[in-house]
Amino acid sequence: xxxxxxxxxxLARLLVRQGRHSVTLIDANQFSxxxxxxxxxxxxxxxxxxxxxxxxxxxGIDLKKAFATPIEHILVSDQGFIGQTRLHASDYQVQSFGQxxxxxxxxxxxxxxxxxxxxxxxxVTVDEVNQTAESIELQLSNGNTLTAGLLVxxxxxxxxxxxxxxxxxxxxxxxxxxxxxxxxxSEPHNGWAHERFTxxxxxxxxxxxxxDSSDYANCYSLxxxxxxxxxxxALAWPQAQFISRLQQQIGYRHGVINKVGSRHSYPLVLxxxxxxxxxxxxxxxxxxxxxxxxxxxxFNLGLRDVLALADILESAADPGAFAVLNQYRQSRVKDKATxxxxxxxxxxxxxxxxxxLVAGRNVGLLAxxxxxxxxxxxxxxxxxxxx
Numbered sequence: 001x002x003x004x005x006x007x008x009x010x011l012a013r014l015l016v017r018q019g020r021h022s023v024t025l026i027d028a029n030q031f032s033x034x035x036x037x038x039x040x041x042x043x044x045x046x047x048x049x050x051x052x053x054x055x056x057x058x059x060g061i062d063l064k065k066a067f068a069t070p071i072e073h074i075l076v077s078d079q080g081f082i083g084q085t086r087l088h089a090s091d092y093q094v095q096s097f098g099q100x101x102x103x104x105x106x107x108x109x110x111x112x113x114x115x116x117x118x119x120x121x122x123x124v125t126v127d128e129v130n131q132t133a134e135s136i137e138l139q140l141s142n143g144n145t146l147t148a149g150l151l152v153x154x155x156x157x158x159x160x161x162x163x164x165x166x167x168x169x170x171x172x173x174x175x176x177x178x179x180x181x182x183x184x185x186s187e188p189h190n191g192w193a194h195e196r197f198t199x200x201x202x203x204x205x206x207x208x209x210x211x212d213s214s215d216y217a218n219c220y221s222l223x224x225x226x227x228x229x230x231x232x233x234a235l236a237w238p239q240a241q242f243i244s245r246l247q248q249q250i251g252y253r254h255g256v257i258n259k260v261g262s263r264h265s266y267p268l269v270l271x272x273x274x275x276x277x278x279x280x281x282x283x284x285x286x287x288x289x290x291x292x293x294x295x296x297x298x299f300n301l302g303l304r305d306v307l308a309l310a311d312i313l314e315s316a317a318d319p320g321a322f323a324v325l326n327q328y329r330q331s332r333v334k335d336k337a338t339x340x341x342x343x344x345x346x347x348x349x350x351x352x353x354x355x356x357l358v359a360g361r362n363v364g365l366l367a368x369x370x371x372x373x374x375x376x377x378x379x380x381x382x383x384x385x386x387x
Contacts, residue, residue: 001152002026002126002161005040006299007285008154009110011306013059016117018314024119024146032113032122042103044180045208045221047296049098051384052303066105067209070096072191097383100206126161136280150320151281157271157290162283172270176201177231178293179224181263187255188218198249201225202294223293231265268292270344277329280320291343300384301339308332
């Protein structure tokens, strides 16, 4: 397996727990010696859907050590219009829709260095791949050669190895960047997450706790979608100007913004590999699909990839056999299509100011507020139980 980010690390742990196949994890970084060095475990936070939360707990991950903050309520609104919907976890017989965690804190638990049943090669890359009918052979940068029945690519959306293996990637630039920062407001979040659709694009506030002190009861992680030039300008705004502009966007229902942490941005692109299995190889996680963060589904969809793959490999004598990988492909097509379609559809619907569409989406938000069947379907999909 190549790639020891969150998705790759989770798969390694799943396979080791099964004990069915020997596993080698190859990663170009030296994460176990320097947790700050791995690009897959950076300063961002992610929202774990309920199914993801359950799966990580089953792997022995203590989410409290990642300062997990429950999402108990969600408010979705359309700036300047009446449409909005409120979702409460208790209405769906769960304590929370999921948890917000720091990726780096999660990675320090998830990265599987030290598991005696697992071979981990850090600071190593794959130079060449040779595929035969019965195996796949890897020439490594340390001079060694590995022969395996299956190669799993979990090395992210810019995988050169996937390109070498002729996986065809489609890419669509949304013309937007996500600006991220931690924001402290005057009012406690009380477990509320907010998704606000603005003329520039969606803006999300996720409740966070960087430690267990009361100072973080008022803190949110901000994901603000802007055009590329706007995002670049916003990174350079003085603190007072940034706070003023952001306050205009979110209003005062969350209180007054007291301070904003360091700001970063990254471009938003929909990348996907539709044929994500090949001869004795498979692409999972962000390598198979990199999504817009509008509904917080990227890591959750990637984790469902590896849960399904591990489940199928548990009973497979030959992990790279065509029938095995075809079974995996068929098991994932519907969930991937539904989740990618949901995410992409929300971006397009709420970035459009065409009057009939504006009216229609506001009717839809109001319908979700009052129609249990409609909201049930949406909530089950975003919690990871849609399939």
